[in-house]
Amino acid sequence: MKFLHTIPSVDPASGGLVEGMRQLCDIMEAAGHACEVATLDAPSLANQYGIPGKTTAWGPGRGAYGYTPRAVPWIRAHSSRFDAVIVHGIWQHNAAATYSGLRGTGTPYAVFCHGMLDPYFKRQFPLKHLKKTVYWHALLSKAMHGAAAVLFTCEEEMLLARQSFRPYRVNEVIVPLGTMGPPGDAQQAAEEFLTRWPELRGKRLALFLGRIHPKKAVDVLIEAFAGTLAGDSSWRLVIAGPDRVGWERELKGLAARLGMRDRIAWTGMLTGDLKWGAYAASEVFVLPSHQENFGFVFAEALSCGLPVLLSNKVNIWREIEADRAGMVADDTLGGTQASLRRWQELGAAEMAAFRLRARKCFDERFNFQATSGRALQIFEGLARLNPRCASSHMGSEEIKERRAGASGF
Numbered sequence: 165m166k167f168l169h170t171i172p173s174v175d176p177a178s179g180g181l182v183e184g185m186r187q188l189c190d191i192m193e194a195a196g197h198a199c200e201v202a203t204l205d206a207p208s209l210a211n212q213y214g215i216p217g218k219t220t221a222w223g224p225g226r227g228a229y230g231y232t233p234r235a236v237p238w239i240r241a242h243s244s245r246f247d248a249v250i251v252h253g254i255w256q257h258n259a260a261a262t263y264s265g266l267r268g269t270g271t272p273y274a275v276f277c278h279g280m281l282d283p284y285f286k287r288q289f290p291l292k293h294l295k296k297t298v299y300w301h302a303l304l305s306k307a308m309h310g311a312a313a314v315l316f317t318c319e320e321e322m323l324l325a326r327q328s329f330r331p332y333r334v335n336e337v338i339v340p341l342g343t344m345g346p347p348g349d350a351q352q353a354a355e356e357f358l359t360r361w362p363e364l365r366g367k368r369l370a371l372f373l374g375r376i377h378p379k380k381a382v383d384v385l386i387e388a389f390a391g392t393l394a395g396d397s398s399w400r401l402v403i404a405g406p407d408r409v410g411w412e413r414e415l416k417g418l419a420a421r422l423g424m425r426d427r428i429a430w431t432g433m434l435t436g437d438l439k440w441g442a443y444a445a446s447e448v449f450v451l452p453s454h455q456e457n458f459g460f461v462f463a464e465a466l467s468c469g470l471p472v473l474l475s476n477k478v479n480i481w482r483e484i485e486a487d488r489a490g491m492v493a494d495d496t497l498g499g500t501q502a503s504l505r506r507w508q509e510l511g512a513a514e515m516a517a518f519r520l521r522a523r524k525c526f527d528e529r530f531n532f533q534a535t536s537g538r539a540l541q542i543f544e545g546l547a548r549l550n551p552r553c554a555s556s557h558m559g560s561e562e563i564k565e566r567r568a569g570a571s572g573f
Contacts, residue, residue: 165547166198168246170239172230172256174203174215177406177433179375181252181278182213183460184317187341188250189217191536192543200246202238204230204258222261230256239265247547249273251311254280254304255296263307272312272549276339279317279457281325284379284477288454300329312549313337313542317458320479339542340535341458345467345526348437350444357441361429364445367400368393370504371446371470373434373461374453376407381452381475381495382415388452388500390422393508399427404442406433443468447515448507452493452500453478466526471518473503489518489525 169185176182189199199217203210204225211219222234235257243249243266251262254277266273286293308314314334316322322336346353358365370393374380382403393399401424403415412430419428434442443449449465449472456478465472466489474481475495485492491506493499510518528534547553 165192165247165544165553166200166245167192167543167547168200168202168242168249169252170202170249170258170262171252172204172225172258174201174205174210174213174219176213176435177375177408180457180460184276184278184341184458185250185252186215187343187532188539188543189215190532191540193217194536195540195544197544202235202258204232204235204256222258225257228256230258232257232261235261236265240269243269243271244552246271247550247553248312248543250315250543250546251275253278254308255299259307260303263303263310267310270551272546273310274313274315274337274543274546275308275311276315277321277325277457279321279455279479281328282321282455282457283324283327284455286328297329305329305331305333308332308334311335312546315339315542317341318479318483320482321457324479337542339539341460341463341539342526342530342532342535343460343463343467344532345464346440346444348440350440350468353437353441354444355441356437357445360438361402361431364400364402364429368396368398369400369402369446370448370450371402371404371442371465372450373402373404373439373442373465374451376403376405376412376415377409378411379454380405380456381454381500382411383418384452384495384497384500385450386415386419386424386428387422387497388504389427390419390424391497392501392504394422394424394427396508401428402431402442402446403428404431404434404439439464440468443470446470448473449490450500450504451475451478452495452503454495463526463530466522466530469519469523471507471515471522473500473507475499483529484525487521487525487529489522 192199201215202220204223205221206224207221210221222232225232251259316338389401449470452475454477462472472490476492477495481492484490491503493503
């Protein structure tokens with residue numbers, strides 16, 4: 165089978181969309197299927213990120229929406245080459261272009277929301293929500309209704325998505341995601357990280373890893389750290405991630421006013437061994453997001469046996485709390501401080517137990533080896549809705565059944 169993934173950008177700094185797409189490509193290609201990627205990026209950008217398989221750059225897209233006149237004609241011309249199309253994200257031109265380009269072709273498509281229907285955005289950005297509402301009624305609701313499936317990473321995300329827009333008529337399917345965990349020697353990676361930032365050697369590290377964005381509540385974390393762990397001179401806060409909104413300077417000013425200038429390490433975006441080394445060298449992972457869909461960083465932390473302190477606005481918080489692999493609190497200063505204090509008060513044996521439960525939580529819920537089989541079944545089922553593909557895999561009666569009701573494939 166052959167799949168096309170359409171995505172706004174293949175830049176890893178754009179967050180979970182790219183990681184989710186990479187993971188699905190890995191799952192599909194490991195099973196012998198072929199994947200291509202189409203993006204709104206300019207060709208000069210798309211080719212520098214090492215995306216597996218063939219990548220077509222439609223851009224550069226115009227403005228934040230990323231409109232490019234090349235997208236729809238390209239999809240129409242190439243739709244017959246693919247058994248199915250997966251759309252990543254909903255608010256940029258790749259979603260509308262896929263819908264428009266595939267109409268009448270018989271090629272099925274699914275839309276992966278990646279948390280973009282969370283009502284957090286409706287509450288936090290009411291003016292943007294008004295614009296999105298117009299777009300929803302004009303086009304996007306039709307694109308979502310026309311999709312063979314609208315995909316979510318967990319039940320919490322699916323339930324929250326129902327609260328944002330009306331009318332809302334979609335075929336909901338949950339696709340479990342995970343990660344492979346550290347690819348090499350964790351202690352060697354930790355040594356590489358500490359060699360790069362020697363001032364952190366011998367310190368107790370609380371790690372934040374993610375985009376430096378208001379949604380991630382980095383300001384709340386800095387204030388909470390200043391009010392709790394900063395009282396112990398052995399602690400350091402590591403803030404690792406790209407700043408695409410120009411917020412880091414303001415946050416550093418906040419840290420200076422709180423007397424935290426020398427207690428916070430700003431590493432920028434970490435990849436490869438340095439990223440895994442940061443997990444391995446840290447004592448606890450902290451991310452009190454105001455909204456988080458799945459959060460690959462949580463799965464990565466758990467795979468390293470690193471307990472996580474998270475907010476109840478992270479959609480997988482129930483699973484982590486049930487497995488006692490971390491601590492959950494409100495996404496407020498008081499909630500974050502409470503989690504940090506609880507961690508600070510633990511004894512060595514309790515911390516060790518948390519680390520064991522963190523790894524167990526990963527193995528049972530978020531290990532790529534455990535989740536990839538179900539994900540593969542879903543996308544193979546999507547491709548079999550294509551009349552060209554179905555006829556080679558099923559009899560005529562089964563084809564009729566598939567077309568009549570595709571829920572869950």
